[in-house]
Amino acid sequence: MPHTQHPIELLRFNTCGSVDDGKSTLIGRLLYDSKSLMEDQIEAMEKSAAITGGGQINLANLTDGLRAEREQGITIDVAYRYFATPKRKFIVADTPGHVQYTRNMVTGASTANLSIVLVDARQGVIEQTRRHTFIAALLGIPHLVIAVNKMDLVEWKEERFQEIRDEIENFLPKLGNFPDVKFIPMSALNGDNVVELSKTCKWYGGPTLLEHLETVHIASDRNLNTFRFPVQWVNRPNNPTDKKLHDFRGLSGQIASGIVRKGQEVVVLPAGIKSKITDIWTYDGSLDEAFCPQSVTLCLEHDIDISRGDMLVGVENLPGRASELSARICWMHSRPLQAGRKYFLKHATQTVQAIVTKLENRISMTTLEPEPDPAALAINDIGGVRIKTAKPIVFDGYATNHLTGSFILIEQGTNATVAAGMLSAPTEAVKPEYTDFAI
Numbered sequence: 001m002p003h004t005q006h007p008i009e010l011l012r013f014n015t016c017g018s019v020d021d022g023k024s025t026l027i028g029r030l031l032y033d034s035k036s037l038m039e040d041q042i043e044a045m046e047k048s049a050a051i052t053g054g055g056q057i058n059l060a061n062l063t064d065g066l067r068a069e070r071e072q073g074i075t076i077d078v079a080y081r082y083f084a085t086p087k088r089k090f091i092v093a094d095t096p097g098h099v100q101y102t103r104n105m106v107t108g109a110s111t112a113n114l115s116i117v118l119v120d121a122r123q124g125v126i127e128q129t130r131r132h133t134f135i136a137a138l139l140g141i142p143h144l145v146i147a148v149n150k151m152d153l154v155e156w157k158e159e160r161f162q163e164i165r166d167e168i169e170n171f172l173p174k175l176g177n178f179p180d181v182k183f184i185p186m187s188a189l190n191g192d193n194v195v196e197l198s199k200t201c202k203w204y205g206g207p208t209l210l211e212h213l214e215t216v217h218i219a220s221d222r223n224l225n226t227f228r229f230p231v232q233w234v235n236r237p238n239n240p241t242d243k244k245l246h247d248f249r250g251l252s253g254q255i256a257s258g259i260v261r262k263g264q265e266v267v268v269l270p271a272g273i274k275s276k277i278t279d280i281w282t283y284d285g286s287l288d289e290a291f292c293p294q295s296v297t298l299c300l301e302h303d304i305d306i307s308r309g310d311m312l313v314g315v316e317n318l319p320g321r322a323s324e325l326s327a328r329i330c331w332m333h334s335r336p337l338q339a340g341r342k343y344f345l346k347h348a349t350q351t352v353q354a355i356v357t358k359l360e361n362r363i364s365m366t367t368l369e370p371e372p373d374p375a376a377l378a379i380n381d382i383g384g385v386r387i388k389t390a391k392p393i394v395f396d397g398y399a400t401n402h403l404t405g406s407f408i409l410i411e412q413g414t415n416a417t418v419a420a421g422m423l424s425a426p427t428e429a430v431k432p433e434y435t436d437f438a439i
Helices: 023-033 039-052 067-072 099-109 127-138 158-175 209-215
Strands: 010-017 079-084 089-094 114-120 143-149 180-185 228-230 233-235 250-254 259-261 265-269 273-282 285-287 289-291 295-300 311-314 320-331 342-347 350-363 370-372 382-395 406-411 417-423
Touching: 010 023, 010 127, 023 079, 023 089, 023 114, 023 209, 114 127, 127 158, 127 320, 127 382, 143 158, 143 209, 158 180, 180 209, 228 250, 259 273, 273 289, 342 382, 350 406, 382 417
Parallel strands: 010 089, 010 114, 114 143, 143 180
Antiparallel strands: 079 089, 228 311, 233 250, 250 295, 259 289, 265 273, 265 311, 273 285, 273 295, 320 382, 320 417, 342 350, 342 406, 350 370, 350 382, 406 417
16 A cells, blocks of 8 residues: 655744844754755855854844844844654744833744743842743743753753743642643753754753654644634635536635535524535545635525624534623733723624723733733733623633634724733523524
8 A cells, every 4th residue: 555644743932032042042052053054045154153253153143033133132033944854844933022012922923832931040030031931821822942041151050940940830720721831941052952962951851842842742732622713705606607616615724623515414603594515626636525714615505694804603502702802812902902992803704893992901921820801911011801792792711713813903993902801601592593594
């Protein structure tokens, strides 16, 4: 029998931490030591090292692409890098450490399977450590690596590593459930425990950071239980020369979660009408089943009025449907958020008008506790809000479904994205009802 090769798995991860904790250097070290760089990149870096006179390659320059970043030695924008090993492909987002760029960190971490929080072994746990760990928890990132960097500057003392580990383990329960947390002592500058095990650090037995990234189990991170399919486009080729396509009508989009099969019963929301899947089309032809995050075109048994923004869901585990929403948001605009402001709310494939009716709390990054009834949310603040939409939306809680449980707020007039939000789980009272299709 012919050997069928499985596609190499893709891991998305981000690095975060305070300024000068070594995030960009760490990614540069990963790329350099895993031999993921082109020869001309290495030559350019070596030439630069010779010019500066220090003779040491500046690994951070691999990710700090903006001139302002290189001049100041900091990361401002989110830099994405792609590399691969024989075991796995990777997309890494290097996110900035300054407090005023928290919104950039939220953006870079929003699609990650894993988050690496760097801690400077000399400084220990600081507010930015707590802030970035909290954001990783808020975004529902299931895998966390605490990289205790610059261990060479504290003489690789195991006691110092353990102190930092104990402090972080003390506040992790406040953030909810992190199913997988790994602590790794390292020196990104010298390469200890990044790709190769350190010869200096005798008390740490592994794995190295790259070994962990290659082996961490992410296959079960996807929600395959509840089928959700936001309709992006009603596909009507309307080709008079092709008899097969003349009457074709399909619903195109990306499966947000779950599995869909031919013959499966689905509910069209918000109409609340039940029908069956008759065919599943992709570029390569018809399939018997598909699963997230595949992009497909679905055909239904009945000719139902469906448009962009509607959603097909499984008949069990229905989502919520409501216009009164509770959510946590990260505020991203220089003008503070106050109750009573109107915005566009973009959720999955639909956009509706919305008003923020109440600011319920603001999260203190010192204590990680909610402070009730703030007057406003300033830029980079995270807090709980109540929102009313002009028409009901179909949604899940962010904890169970990232795509149907997230949204952005857009300023009317400027079209600026001002907030990223995560919806609370719907109550039973707002679960929609449905009916069988009736001719």
